[in-house]
Amino acid sequence: MPITTVGLDADDTLWHNETIFRLTQARFLDLLSAHADTATTEARLAEVERRNLRLYGYGIKGFTLSMIETAMELCDGEAPAPVVREILAAGREMIAHPVETLPGVDETVAALAERHRLVLITKGDLLDQERKLAASGLGELFAAVEIVSEKDRGTYDRVFARHGTGADEAVMVGNSMKSDVLPALEAGAFAVHIPYHITWAHELADAPDGHARYGTLDTIAALPAWIAERA
Amino acid sequence: MPITTVGLDADDTLWHNETIFRLTQARFLDLLSAHADTATTEARLAEVERRNLRLYGYGIKGFTLSMIETAMELCDGEAPAPVVREILAAGREMIAHPVETLPGVDETVAALAERHRLVLITKGDLLDQERKLAASGLGELFAAVEIVSEKDRGTYDRVFARHGTGADEAVMVGNSMKSDVLPALEAGAFAVHIPYHITWAHELADAPDGHARYGTLDTIAALPAWIAERA
Incomplete structure (x- = not known):
């Protein structure tokens, strides 16, 4: 044949791709460390991503939106603006990351x-x-x-x-x-x-x-x- | 031939598509009315979209990210969390909008x-x-x-x-x-x-x-x- x-x-x-997602995710866990412990943040992000997959599909833009949504949820809807700005910046950096x-x-x-x-x-x-x-x-x-x-x-x-x-x-x-x-x-x-x-x-x-x-x-x-x- | x-x-x-974008944009202008006048918000959003087109391409996810970024810029980096949540919700509603x-x-x-x-x-x-x-x-x-x-x-x-x-x-x-x-x-x-x-x-x-x-x-x-x- x-x-x-x-x-x-x-x-x-x-x-490489997942490595870049994981690095960004580590930065995200760190950003939220004052609001939730690492395991909680990780689990919640995974849940939000799964829920949004149907809407956003795969890729960095959907991941960025899911990180912002997760931050909101973990901060009782009141994620600080600097956290949101950091997430936006992290998403842009992922897109611009060298191949x-x-x-x-x-x-x-x-x-x-x-x-x-x-x-x-x-x-x-x-x-x-x-x-x-x-x-x-x-x-x-x-x-x-x-x-x-x-x-x-x-x-x-x-x-x-x-x-x-x-x-x-x-x-x-x-x-x-x-x-x-x-x-x-x-x-x-x-x-x-x-x-x-x-x-x-x-x-x-x-x-x-x-x-x-x-x-x-x-x-x-x-x-x-x-x-x-x-x- | x-x-x-x-x-x-x-x-x-x-x-219909642009109509849905315009409705969401109207909601966005309204959302930011306490922070900037309509013309300023509109101009800034257009500028952010143009700047991000190269990174995000066309579509609702990029538009949602650009709205959040614009809100941050118009609020001197301190967009209130409810504004960000509203933008996320508006983006999700656009995706779920009936055809x-x-x-x-x-x-x-x-x-x-x-x-x-x-x-x-x-x-x-x-x-x-x-x-x-x-x-x-x-x-x-x-x-x-x-x-x-x-x-x-x-x-x-x-x-x-x-x-x-x-x-x-x-x-x-x-x-x-x-x-x-x-x-x-x-x-x-x-x-x-x-x-x-x-x-x-x-x-x-x-x-x-x-x-x-x-x-x-x-x-x-x-x-x-x-x-x-x-x-």
Whole structure:
């Protein structure tokens, strides 16, 4: 079975992302330390984020709004203005944060592009993801970019039909078991999990049990060999 | 010259949008009336929005963040918490606002879909635009949906090549001279301007002067006849 098309997740697969969220979150916990203990703030932020996901989707702008809302809730509706200003500033800094590709990404993506059609498949804010791709210097290597609001089986069916030769001849590669691996396998694609050292709670899921089209790798540098073995 | 493909803008072309922004803005002006006069607040909000466009792109989440930032600036960094809470609530209500299609849209889009490939081409928040399309009941009539961060000549080149038979055989239809009409004409497409009764200041531009492929219509109901005349 040829693998014509390689779908690549972006955040925490090609470049650091969750680290930046966690740093901002640490700054947020610190900001609110006079109003609530760390565990309470953390739990409340997670709850507000989950509640807002349906409205805001994924990305920095929604995260910023959720931080402000959480601050209000933890301060009985009276979050001090400097706290709100700090949160706004933190959100802007996240957007402006330089893009740092993960070890092995630059060489491996360049090598993959010589043999396969590469498609970037990612959630998040449209403009923000486009900016990161441009800043990464990898943009020219991708035949297509799909920024989607949800990654489910239908997403992979559609994207690999549109930009490749169908899910059957495609592999999806990413750090999220829930968003990158499981729905891609359901769509009939190959799927490779490359864990990032931290995972957003909303993206956790169990690994598939002995699926013939599933693999897990420590580093993206091992991906070309993994694909070659399946050819 | 056959017109195989019809690109349709969404906000203020298929359904009301700017009206909802203006209502929220009126609420915002009112909210800040104790701190600044209407003209000052309005001017400052426009300035903050323009400054943030590069960071936030188009859409409700960025607008909400810009309102909070404007409130902070107008209150010397000390916007009262109730003002911030009201802005957050206003943003959430905008997202949850029911979609109301413009007069003639439902019938006309259905009629166009029988003869042409329809492509929705819009800016804004990804999740928000997908939700509006689903709520409008028009989703099934579109062969493709392209939510883009910018509408320039390259956007139309790419979208009409991917989903149609090239810009040469496509028409772009929308309420924005700057985003829908001028760059589509540059790409070699036909373009039809259907003005909405209010236009966001950032979308204003002059009409093209006597361009053979340009038309302006009072209502979308006149679009099928306009296209038929060009066939």
